[in-house]
Amino acid sequence: MDVGHEVARVLAEMRAQADPVRAEKEKRYLKSDLFHIGVTVPALRKVALSAVRTEPTRDELVTLAEALWGVTDEGRPVHEARMAAIEVLVKRAALLEPRDVRLAERFVRDSASWVYVDALAEKVVGGLVLRYPDLGAVLDAWVRDPYMWIRRTAVLALLAGVRAGNPDLERLDRFGNAVLGETGFFIRKALGWVLRELSKKDPEWVVAWVLPRTGVLSGVTLREAARRLPEEDAALILNR
Template sequence: MEIQKQIRKLGDPVRAKQAQRFFKTGKGEYAEGDIFLGISVPEIRKLTKPFQDLSLTNLQKLTKSKYHEERLAGLILLVHKYESAPSESEKEQVFKTYVGLFPYINNWDLVDVSCHRVVGAHLENRSRKRLYAWAKSEDLWIRRISMVSTLWFIRKGDLEDAFSIARIHLNDEHDLMHKAVGWMLRECGKKDLKKLENFLDSWSSKMPRTSLRYSIEKMSERKRKFYLTKDKN
């Protein structure tokens, strides 16, 4: 496809090596085997603009690419496709396409750039049961999708699912889930600090340290110290 030709022209081997280290693509790491071309996110966003009319079939092909930046471009375009869809039936089709691409949404940046704007947006006025099922997945990236998708609800002032799904993830062993949980809790606190404090009063002593530190970043120094030492008092 033409978009792939243009993406590959921008490749930078030096930046590609840096990205592969940053995104942990080595043996046994969370993104083992992922291949980067070495292109920045702003460059990818700019490059996608003339291709916003690509068909869902072509977006599926793009998002299944072995190259990370091509998958990123596909997901950016899928978000646009969802947000610009003129009917609920077309939004449903894009949503189903996105869910079908879960095996290729396989790094934290790919999750974070897209899931709340497709999954979160689509489930705003629908049943959210599937988020709870995904929260128990063995797949790290599906678990992260379950958490980060709640960002859409949080920004609308709807916090309950974020807190509930965060509780499911408190025993998750992966650092990338600890960060995702802490991030969403911090976002909840921006909307309703008291609700975040109520959550932390019950759960801070059981939370991974990373989740706790992320969640309290915007609090006063006194409050941060209180929660960081709460389980020691």
């Protein structure tokens, strides 16, 4: 793969579909300081994934993602290029190795929005932890990290196991307890999101975990946790 050529091609194809009105609306919605081209998500994804249609090597994939992540315009990172970096990593996540959890960490630490963090958390970090369980120790450190988006990543990485039918209940218990006192919306929402997904397959565990904590869990966490529970269980949680 000629990485430089692919980056230039991806950017050129996205710029050909630029919509300045969309770019401004997106900037406001995301409260973003980045440069926005203004490309729809389906169009962005199609262009990005064309760069890895022929399976690259692991080194080519990482180099491509890093190059896209580093693209700037008017001295600012380009939103769509960063999204493209994430798309190629997600598409070819099976090529990633344990050491690549540090690449994902670098991208998360360089982010300040769910729009970048969430796919990295579940599809990249979570996928790596599923394949290499020893990486769970990384999440154990991240859940107490000072940077909120790293803590959100630690929690949301558990979604991969939940969706795969292999939930890490011990870690979910510990992480949930670790973030009980969080006041930020994005952590509260993340915990509720994981509990909601788990409730589809193991509602009994969710009810047993949530009920003793209804006095300390936030409303957003409780509402998310109850959303997919049987009606009686949801009422028990929400009315407690």
